[in-house]
Amino acid sequence: MATMALAADRSDQRPATIPQASYGPLAVLALAQIGTSSDSAAMNLATASLVGSLGATLDDIQVATALFSLIAGAFMIAGGLVGVTIGLRRGLAAGLSMALVGELIATLSPNIAVFTWGGRVVMALGACLVTPAVLGLVAALYQGRQRAIAFGTIAGAAALSTLSPLALGAVMDQAGFRLTFAIMAACFAIVLCCTRLVPATPPAGRHARFDVAGTAVAALGLGLALLGVSHLSDWGILAPQKMCPFTVFGMAPTLPAIVAGLLLLGLLVPTERRAERRGNPLIPTVFVTSKGVRAGLAAVFVPFFYMGAVGILATPYLQLVTGFTALQTGLLSLLSGIPMFLLATFLPKLAPHLSSRLIIRAGFVALACACGLMALGVQQHGVTLPLFLGMALGGFGVGAVNSQANNAVACSVSREEAEQSGGIQGAARSIGLALGTALAGTCLLLTMAGGFTTLAVEGGVQHDLMAAATDRASTLMADDAFDELTAQWGASEDQAAKLVEAKSAAQSNAMRLTFGALGCVVLLSLLTTRNLVETAVPKSPGKTLGTERAESATRA
Known part of the structure; x- marks a missing residue:
């Protein structure tokens, strides 16, 4: 099996759990999370500026957006393995450096080709290192209740970035995309300088060699599957549509790409079994066999699936049909962003004894009810109050689930495996967002x-x-x-x-049918929650069930 040795700084010593008062490193990780999430917001706002400054077409901008999502989904798991191979702090610094370079390329781009194939590609690869490193470092540096609070803070940071269009939109309107992406570059530079505040975690010994074969199979499989899914609406499902670039035996290439991707992902199972015998798997067996991990990943996936779907449904309908301005639409993000931030950040701290499984289930129910309210709020010639109530309720649901989901995955495995789980959790986020956007958009267009x-x-x-x-x-x-x-x-x-x-x-x-279908999908996701690891802190002094399982797995 193809492997490649990577340099590793073995002089670092694995730190003990950080004392409760020492949350300084968490601030750095939260800022890194805000940066990568806000970059996507900046890209969504840049359409008019890119058209005016670089002569880009809408197709060019769609390619730039889709390429970023494709790379993020395909290489996120590999980013997790890179982090544990070279050390998580070093992986974080490398990712932030790439993000900085990507934003600078975007700022100085003379044309849309350089912007897309230079700036967006480098930024996407940087995000593939930053996100797994952030989640992995939380698992490495914090335990028990501290870990729950830390994961909640990271989820809150992601929620806070949903409000960034308000500030970035003002800069974009006044100065264009160059200053906006230059500001993003400066933010990444500041966070990069602060990474020295994060304790170093040494590379795990069994990951001293990199799983090249597994990485290639996973990236190609995920890439093909996501490529097919993301183009269902414009290339067609069976019969090719006008925008379809080519055909495969007379049919649109979407389904063949999806099938080929799934077949490659099937080959990943024996590939990773061989890699695990060598001690360097991209995806450890426990990530596949553990019911707790699978349930936790579903909890990570569902909120992002929901957000991707709502983003492709509500925002275009409000702007294109009811006449909302970009500023008005941005202000509406407060309806979901504020409750999302409050619950994700403060629920683990203020209610540590509440059942994490119950919170996730309640969040799923809230998301389903939100879909129902938004369906009721869509009218033939506009929207009514239930749509806005649904957006707010959806923020509560996403915040509740995100406050617990990452910790549920980390507490299902040993500490070392929890550090590597950042990659697969990041992939669940990216895939959820991409699938939600693609499937909701396809459903809307076909039914319309x-x-x-x-x-x-x-x-x-x-x-x-x-x-x-x-x-x-x-x-x-x-x-x-x-x-x-x-x-x-x-x-x-x-x-x-x-x-x-x-x-x-x-x-x-x-719109009503698609919102209804989305609500049904979320309700069906309740079936995945029965195997969630309970991470609530017992009222009597002791350890959470998840911590006990993790320590047991470590001893084994």
Whole structure:
């Protein structure tokens, strides 16, 4: 099996658990988390500036966004192994350095190609090192209640970054993308300088050699699967759509890519068994066989799946259909961001004795109810109060689950394996976000197009107008904008009214159906919670069940 020796600083000694008062290193880790999360917010806000300054097209920007997500999902697990191979602090510093370079390339980009294939690629690779290192260092440096509080703080930092569009949006509007990404580069430089405050953890001895074969198989498998899923809506599922770049035996390449990716991931099992016999697996067997780990990863996955889906549903509908401005939409992020931050950060500290399993279940139920409220709040020509209540309730649900999920994974394995679990937890985040975005978007577009055709036929729309209108049926659009298109098609006043009515009804129905489907998926996720490790602190002095299991696994 192909392996590659990596240099390791073995002079470092593994530190003991940090005293309760010593949360300084946690501040550095939280800032690193805020930085990587805020970068995505900056990219989402940069569309207009990139179009104006670099002459980018919307397709160019979609490629830049999709490429980042693809790399993050494919290489996050490998980033976890790199961290434990060279030392987690060194891995964090390397990731922050790459993020700094990536932001500088983005700042100085002369064209969109350099911005995408230079800045975004380097930034994505940096994120693949930073996220696993942050989660791994929390597992390495804190134990028991301190670890629960630390993981909650990191989850709160991620939630806090959802509010960054308010500040970054103002900079983007006034000065453009260059100053915005320059500020991000400065932030990463500051955090990089602060990494010396983080105690060093030595490389684990059994990871002295790097699992090249496992990394290649996992990256290629995840990359192909995510590539196929992310293009279901624009390339097509079976029949190729207009934007499909090529075909595979006459069909869209999405399903073949997904199948090929899943087959490669299946090959990863025997590959990792051989690697474990050599003592250097990318994915230790316990990550696959442990019911507690699988349940914990599901708890990590679901909130990000939910956020990806809501992001592709609510924001475009508010802006394109109801006419909300970018600033108004950003202010609405406070509805979910504030409760998300408060629960994720303070729940482990203020309520350490509450059952972690119960909290995660309550969070799942809150997310499902939030989907129901948002479905009720979507109306044919706008939105009503239940949608905003649903957004707030969703923030409570995400915050509750995120306050416990990472600790549930870490407490299911030994300390050394917990350090490496940062990679697979980061992958669960990235994959959840990508799948939520792709599947919700695909569901919305398919139901919207099918619903429009049915409603237009039932409403008596002329056949010649149907052909022109069908091409725009799967695009979210305000009534006035669609009415202008009907005039271009030569529709009479009566036919135009019927087309607008069918379009507005189809897109509101599709939104409600997609929100309903999302709620059902979240409810089904409750089935995964029965095997969660209980990490609550007993009211009597002692250890959590998760800590006892971890120490038992370490002794074994």
